[in-house]
């Protein structure tokens with residue numbers, strides 16, 4: 180018989196999967212946004228100068244789209260576990276920074292990461 184999974188951890192796992200899926204979507208859009216004009220330029224045979232020809236006055240919008248999806252995608256991918264802990268907070272006493280269980284520890288700082296504890 181397997182040990183039943185804590186409903187809180189199950190909920191946090193679902194949130195984590197959603198966050199990671201969204202991060203992946205953002206990264207795919209970012210890679211596509213960055214790669215498309217480069218591939219088109221090569222196809223047109225005019226080198227990277229044709230990016231300006233392709234996008235004209237929308238060049239800033241293209242660059243904004245690429246960076247605007249790349250940066251949040253990378254942040255979400257790197258910190259998805261932290262976001263999941265933040266979105267689905269623990270009922271038991273645990274460090275809000277690293278998730279380490281505090282138990283009876285009454286100190287000001289987490290023994291695992293040194294983060295400030297709120298009792």
Ligand SMILES: [Zn+2]
Nearest residue numbers: 274277289292
């Ligand atoms: Zn900690």
